[in-house]
Amino acid sequence: MRVAMFSAKAYDRRFFDAANGAFGHRIDYFEARLDASSAPLAVGYPAVCVFVNDRLDAATLEALATGGTRTVALRCAGFNNVDLAAAQRLGVTVVRVPAYSPEAVAEFTLGLLLALDRNIPRAYARVRENNFALDGLIGRNLAGRTAGVVGTGRIGALVARMLRLGFGCEVLASDVVQDPALIAAGVRYVPVKTLLREAELISLHCPLTPETRHLIDDAAIAAAKPGVLIINTSRGALIDTTALIAGLKSRQVGGVALDVYEQEADLFFEDLSNEIIQDDLFQRLLTFPNVLVTGHQAFLTEEALTAIAETTLGNLADVEAGRPSAHAVSADAVRPSH
Secondary structure, eight states, rough: OEEEESSSSSSHHHHHHHTTTTTOOEEEOOOOOSSTTTTTGGTSEEEEEETTTOOOOOHHHHHHHHHHOOEEEEEESSOOOOOOHHHHTTTTTEOOOOOOOOHHHHHHHHHHHHHHHHHHHHHEEETTTOOOOTTTOOOOOSSSSSEEEOOHHHHHHHHHHHHIIIIEEEEEESSOOOOOHHTTOEEEEOOOHHHHHHEEEEEEEEOTTTTTTBBBSHHHHHSEEEEEEEOOOOOOOOOOBBHHHHHHHSSSSEEEEEEEEGGGGTTSSOOOOTSOOOHHHHHHTTTTTTTEEESSSSOOOOHHHHHHHHHHHHHHHHHHHHOTTTTTTOOOOOOOOO
16 A cells, blocks of 8 residues: 655654565655645555644545545554544544553653652753752652552553552552452552542543543642642643643642643654744743653654554555454544553
């Protein structure tokens, strides 16, 4: 199949080229992000391959369909950037990668938590300047603390298990579906309100839906334990940034580690070091000493990139051959956590 890949980076080319030997697709790589203005680049391509910040709204999908595109291959699990109703109306098949390496995201989540809790970035920066003072670097043990995990799908379940069995935390979890294996490991399921009230640190791993958008807002922060730590490697819009900043200023929030951000589409995956960032909320976040932000890299391991490439190319092969795809996404699909 002839495929136009958008938002393509050097690592995408490396892993897709390596995996494509088994499939033989023709892939043309475009650095441009896909939206209605860049959709003409895909004219004549039966398929496009896109990532999390490509915008596949109705206007983009209509432009793609007019140009002959009939397949959208997401090289990610999430699909909140796709107008699935429009795709169905236009006869465009949408396929995704439902799971690639939950370990990659779960391990990164714990890395962020440790880095935040033990002030590792600040310590690293000091030592680079020959400052070996320890003032201001006091952290806390994870053992014995109460952790809250919102969403216990593949990634959240791993995080809960690592916190419970690896670090000796008391773990509270909240999800519409309870995992018996986690309960057997000592994880306690509670309503979100209870989790917010009792947890000293909270890790978010739930899908972005109308119900979970701004799950962490003014009311949630006010209800949380004073000094709560918040980790988000799932979806940026789970957190109301304005409310988060207010919570940091009042010290109700003791620290935040984010690998995602609700307005990240204008920032992440690009080198903007010579640009003036126009997002004042994001810039304000970066002024806090107890805020750690990374640029949506939790998935970025060799294992995950290999799995993403192989699954995406296999999805395209299934569509080309007219085989039903287990990874097709319909308009009534339940949105995944990552």
